[in-house]
Amino acid sequence: MSLSQDGIHLAALDREHNLNKLLTFFEPKVFSAFSQFLKSFVSFLSEQKVEAPVWGAEFFYLEENRKVSYFTDASVAFEHGFSRYFRQKFPEGTGAPADPGPLKHEFTREVAGLFRETAEAFLSTYWMGRQEVIVLGGSPRDCIQRALPAGKSQLSYARELVKLHTHDEWLSSALLSRGEKRDLLPVILSEHFGPREAEEKYLFQKPRTELTEEYSPYGVVEVYTDNDSFRKQGLLGFLDDHYKSLYTQKPDFSFSNEWVLGSQHKIKVFQGSKQTRVHLGQILKLFLMGHRVLLDLQDLPAELEKKLHIFFIENNIRSQTVNFVTPTSIYELGDGRLVTFEGRRLVGKPEQRSFWQHIFKYFTLTQPEVSMDEDVLSFWKIRGASAHELSYLDVRRVNFYNPTSYKKHVTIHTKNHFAFLRAVDPLRATAKSVSQGVEIELLPNGKITLDFGHYEEVAR
């Protein structure tokens, strides 16, 4: 069986309360059985004349806020396989790293790659690609929690959904029983992780590049990082407080036409330490195309720093430099904005919050300001204005959910660019217009949807 790093057998309770035990991927018989399954599956697809494309899914679970692949293993079969891999890489034993951890991770990814390549080879014309899927309730800790009399709370699942939404991760709720999918959980799943979202994720629908009359998910910031440096610099804390559920955090970006067009309105934040020549070139292209970009120069390779300077000189782009907490340079070209800063100078500084407030004030994001009690979930969507809403640039919709056992309050400050249009489908919730915007009261398991028309303020 597969073992976690703490030596626990991996097992999961399914929706019918059966205990499913996971075999290790590193047992040769498992790979052999997988190949047999693929052969039979392809025959089945061919005999049934199925034309549907097939995605390969690699499944993960969440434990202590980390995403862990089911490939991650510490079983005897894994150790035997790793020993052979190690001897192949370092036959003389010299040059071997002191810490085998990264090498074990490399070995795990290679074996995962082998399963994927085999599936791709068998499925050939059917193969669409690989998706990562996070299974709610699928961790060893969840297995215990779900078996306790109190079970796993709706609030715990809700917090995981916020994290998954922020990281633009896809999920499966297949393990959850009817008793577990109660109250607001099935509503949130169907409204924000439902068929429409699945169709976009699995590319059965083209990603939207412009607004239509149909609502689509809305965000204002994209943060590209795979480590915790932006958290240490205070950026993620600031975004959690001011733009909760309006930002995403991903390890990398795909420079496609759809992404460039669809994310024109979003501020993009990049880390210098992760950049290659190609990536930096793409970031500069975004700036030239009118996007708003933040670039942390910490650990940017010297060669790329030079390339950056040459770019500004060749294009005759001057900077305005400010020294507040960290040296910050601002470059403007048409609608494009590029702000560079030294992230390491923000770490541990009490003024880091003030720094980010100034940065985002400079970018003037036009978005209602929301103050909400802890553990209220919110999801934003946007659509184009309809024929009888021509005074608006767009219409923004926000869903609020209270998965707790307490009454919660939310205040939305519409400022000068938004008109409160309507409250939709309130359930154990009320909304009241006030001079500054809207005040909402959500009872336990309450939810409400609000629509706001976005208009351009007329200059006086």
Next chain:
Amino acid sequence: MTLTLIYHFRPSESLEAGFVPAAYKVVYLFSEQGFLEASLLREMSKTIPDANHELVSFLNLDDLKAFALRVCQEVGSPEVRLVSVQDYNVGIDGARDLRGFQGIFGRYGDVVVNDELARKKGFLGKLFS
């Protein structure tokens, strides 16, 4: 409220960075209501000399039991059941469904009784009988 503590024994290792002694690491600690907060466990581990507070691990089984008892006293639980991951895994192997899985926590491991609570109850029992 009965506590269950699942622990993992890691044998000692001689690494290039130095010798790492054997340790009993707390993997999970929970009651019928749910898991105890990690901050509480780290705080309680500070009452045990030579414990690793970050990992909540202990040099020997006696220290682990002392920690478990300390937690019992803190949360007012009458006892704590210590289950090794080996026993837990045997339980998983034998279980087929939710009921079988729940049975693991009553069948395996060693019970450490919170004598202090038992004495109090005994005294109060005598007082009010």
